Every structure is written in structure tokens, then in C-alpha cells.
Amino acid sequence: NAGVTQTPKFRVLKTGQSMTLLCAQDMNHEYMYWYRQDPGMGLRLIHYSVGEGTTAKGEVPDGYNVSRLKKQNFLLGLESAAPSQTSVYFCASSYSAYIGELFFGEGSRLTVL
């Protein structure tokens, strides 16, 4: 039982390049979330999904796109990376919107030069 797995764990991009972060969970959770964390700051919600085929914007969605084609996977895309997107990205999942907790991945550290 792996929980929440994020790939890749580290990536360096040049400005303007694109990439996709993959979040996979094996707990059959409906709800999935993408957060970013800048140095010395708390986590900020980028996008989230309340079930397969659904996505919604969080606090800081600009510059990112997401997709939830399969229940177990939640993809975060950067179409044209900018230095301001240098951050650590965390994925989380939850069984319910009402009970239980969020389970977080170990994070993906992205640097945009």
C-alpha cells in the first residue's frame, strides 16, 4: 500500500518549457488536491478534484492545468513554466469531503531557471 505517490520528485526546467507532475493514489479516494509551498510559507491550493472527470480551481490556479481522467491519478501541468513557479508541489487525497483526513505525498521540487 503505497499511499500517495508523486513523480518526478525533482525537476529543473527552463523558462517556457512544459511539464506534467503525476499524482497517484491507491486508496480509492474520491478527492484529490494539488498544493504548492514556497520557502517559509504555508501550502496554497492550486486545483482540486472531487471525483473522476472533475476539476476545480483553488487559491492560485493561474499558469497550471489539471486533469483527472482516472480516479487514481491527478495530473498537474505547466504549459509554459515561469521562474515564479519554482516551488515544492504536494499532492493530497481524501476519502470524503466530510470525514477523515487528507493524505499527502512526499512532494515534488520544481526549479524553473
Next chain:
Amino acid sequence: DAKTTQPNSMESNEEEPVHLPCNHSTISGTDYIHWYRQLPSQGPEYVIHGLTSNVNNRMASLAIAEDRKSSTLILHRATLRDAAVYYCILRDIGSSNTGKLIFGQGTTLQVKP
């Protein structure tokens, strides 16, 4: 989303109890009080949550004020491994069915040997 206020940092001695305060004066009747912590270089992990009554689990205790405008996370015997950022978060289960957590800055807990 209702907000919480926490001290930026606190210090504790190893093997002593730690009381981490959180103010949430605009809490609504359907807000659950959640606590998460984030160890260095890791994703956040769930600690405890409650609605009205005090709660205990293997990690900590949660004391909730009678008017619910404040709460305290209690670590009964701090260890060096408890050094982390602790986040107090309100999770609305009334008007929202997203289950999302909105993080603040949290309290950085230092534990001295």
C-alpha cells in the same frame, strides 16, 4: 473560509508538555478544527481533529474552548521528532463539499534536548 491565527514559533524542552494555541473567532457551526504537522522536507501529516468536544489520540490531544473560538493542541511529552510546523485549519463540512484544506502559516515548534 474562516481563518485561524497561530503564533509564528514556539519552543519546548524535550519530554515536557507543549500547548500550541489557535484562535478562530469566526468559526461557523459546521467547521471542524483540524491539525496537521509538517516535518522538515516532508508533506503534511494529519494529527487530530474535532468539532466541539475534546479529543485524544495516540499523537496528541485537542482541547476546544466552550465557545469554539479557540483551541489548543497538546503534545503530552515532546520529543525531538516533534519539531515541525503545526497547522491549525478549519474544514467546512456545511456549505462546501470539496473537503479542501486552506493552510495558514502555522506554528514552527522547536524542541530543545
